[in-house]
Amino acid sequence: MTEQNQNTQALAEAGVSIWLDDLSRHRITSGNLQELIQTRSVTGVTTNPSIFAAALKDGGPYREQLQELAREGVDVERAVFELTTRDVREACDVFAPVHQQTDGVDGRVSIEVDPRSAREAEATVSEARELAAAVGRDNVLIKIPATTEGLEAITAVLAEGISVNVTLIFSLTRYREVLNAWLLGLEQALAAGHALKDIHSVASFFVSRVDTEVDRRLDASSSPGAGDLRGLAGLANARLAYRIFTDTLDTERWRLLADAGARPQRPLWASTGTKDPALPDTLYVTGLVAPGTVNTMPEKTLEALADHGVVQGDTISSAYETSDRILDSVGHAGVDYQDVVRTLEDEGLQKFVDSWQELLQTVRTALDQHRSTT
Template identity: 55%
Template sequence: MSTPLSELSAAGVAVWLDDISRQRLRTGNLADLVATRDVVGVTSNPTIFQKAIGSGDQYSEQLHDLKVRGVDVGEAVRAITAADVREACDVLRGVYDASGGVDGRVSLEVDPRLAHDTERTVAEARALWWLVDRPNLFIKIPATLAGLPAITRVISEGISVNVTLIFGLERYEAVIEAFLTGVEQAVAAGRDVSDLASVASFFVSRVDSEVDSRLDKIGTPAAKALHAKAAIANARLAYERYEKIFGSPRWAALAAQGAKAQRPLWASTSTKDPSLPDTIYVTELIAPGTVNTMPEATLQAFADHGSVSGETIRPNYADARAVFAALATVGVDIDDVVETLEAQGVQKFEDSWKQLLDTVAQQLGRSDAAR
């Protein structure tokens, strides 16, 4: 029986869940979403883990053992998050096998405090890859200037990567270049790249939040007419660049070696503006070879009343360019928007990571009582 989510999948959009928790894993909820909601991947971030560990008692036994062993807070966080991601990888292993390694992936992020430190990001990525020890793992690395060479290095070593916190087109092209260079280095080193995979997480709704606040300050009718248009236009133009680069002879040479293309992943797809349709960042970003990672509320909303009426990206390239031209005309500096969002994104994840560390420290302190 056809459903909105199955139609979305048939249109070439991989449906991923932007959430993870031990309760979701142990109750079978994740397996149920795979079976009934066409979910073929999972993403996580520090905020998601902080909320999961801070609620309920699913982690109390592991926290007790970590405390008895004298494990410090940082290593405790690695152990806890790696355990959840490893279990999620096992739940999705059948999807991974059936898709030839394209889907069935689960993402685990490096410590966001390392976003501006290339060497430590590489070391952390290697450690997490070893710790989880599953072929369907993605290591999440932010698309900061320091993150780009780290992406190339870990890709060259055979570590699959989810590049996160991408907001602008120029940085997106740099991310693709980092990926291509890493694959080329892996091929040159004689590695089998057929299981090497990557996605580029292009953030959506946050762009509208920032741009729309600037449009409100401008306040003209022309500015108001551009509300809720920037993010979708930005993502559509990103896909245009994806098509161009992964249709090039350079990529064809790597594909001939068995390499998989780095798919665009639409992240931050929940609607922040309550006046907008709750599925807008799904419905308006349909194109083959993409991923849409959704919080469960967005996933269930699309399952309930989402619609797929064909591709919504490629037929709208000209409209997307027109939106960008109009934004410049009314005085919105997209480059400044992107710079602001990247700084805010890194800071938000750092703050969430610190909250996660604090939560685990508190839980370690009371894990005997909670056990």
């Protein structure tokens, strides 16, 4: 009989849903995904172009489908669509019992729109519809980057009753805009007659990348004490985002939607693998504990939590004043917050595009190999 790890279980009991930031066909067919549900309290999965690019390099589990796609003569874009939506559909089926047990809150699997369309609202909405229809599961979330153009798409997709994972959020200002786009989408969905209880959303707020960029600038600062601020901005930024979240739920605008059956858009802590070896490897997990949140972790971070993570209740709600002071101090040290978050959004989107191109090339090569042998 399998038992849940006590550390991951403690995090779940503190109100944090644990989602795995990874997916591959091997995880699904080998039973590994089911094992993580049973032993690591994993209740969902997030994917992105980088994850699929890595998965598709291991051609073995995809060989049969690639051969079929090659025989059908599909182009590489369609092949990527068919390969990735199948993985997400099958993962949704693995998580279906969790989805049912949690009344739809968890058991979620995310799939992202083509990042090359992230600054084109109409194209993003069209692809979100196509992805949701192709996966065909109630527990799928469509990931949409929180660019300025993406905000319009987020509202439109939610208004159609499609559940959304808003990704690539770095700034508190943008997060406020995301919350407004979400509320507006729910208001439009209600007006269109959709059942709000069936529309779910999370807002993926990136953490470790903030420290990476801020710390790089702190290292170049001549301001006294700048070095003492290293490794502090990421948690401070995320904790202040949670304050914005709770403040939003204390508004009449939200209460009207909640009375109509709406569910909160939970903050999701993303980029929670520690990139600086000088920092604790569970920093962005144990430092971001609060009810009604999600933490999506790479497997390495998940296993670090299981091995030696110490969960000590809510580590966010009592840290707002400290977090304000940290970001103020970072600014006084000469680090321009607005420039940091603009840089991170631009770089993050470019990384997604580069990974998408890598994914396309991997599949193109595989299709060519299969076509040459048929």
